[in-house]
Each structure stands twice: as C-alpha cells, then as structure tokens.
Amino acid sequence: MRSSPLSNKQPGKQVITFLLICNINLFIYHTFETTESSFGFPAKVSEVYTVMLTIASPIVVFYRFHSSACLAEIWKNTYLRNGHDANVGPADSNEKLMMIDKL
Secondary structure, three states, rough: OOOOOOOHHHHOHHHHHHHHHHHHHHHHHHHHHOOOOOOOOOOOHHHHHHHHHHHHHHHHHHHHHHHHHEEEHHHHHHHOOOOOOOOOOOHHHHHHHHHHHHO
C-alpha cells in the first residue's frame, strides 16, 4: 500500500472528509424523513412515541446540520491552502525579527 506524500503533512483528512459526508447524508435523510409521520416506526404507534418523535426530530436535524457545519469549518481551516487565514502573520524570519525589535 502506497501512501501519498501529503498523507504525512495532512493527517486525518480522510477521516474528517468521511465524517463530513456521512453527516451531510444523515442531515438530508433526517430532514426528508420528517415529511413522513412514521419515522421508521410502524404506522400505529402509541401517543408517547408520537410525542417523543415530535420533540426529538428537530433536535436530530439541528445536530446533524451543526456537526456538518463544524466539520466543514475544521476541514477548511486545517487543510485548505488558500484559506482566508492562510497568510496571517510574518512571512519570513526577517519580518519576525523586525516585529520583535518593534516590541
């Protein structure tokens, strides 16, 4: 098994990408699942299950959306080369020394 040269510089990229895709898929699934009243349960359920599903389904959809957004931000800030924060700070050692002298 060969590993790419970037695998040492970008550990965990495949795991975060996999989790991001899974969370997006589950978010879409739970969003459209709410259009049906059964939520995978048999059609005739007691009122307790109906109330629990009514309360829990928006929380599940929000959790999946929020975790997808957080994983996307983690991926963007960690692995994107030209991110908005990529060029913050001094570029070379001369600039660092000049900043230290100013302090």
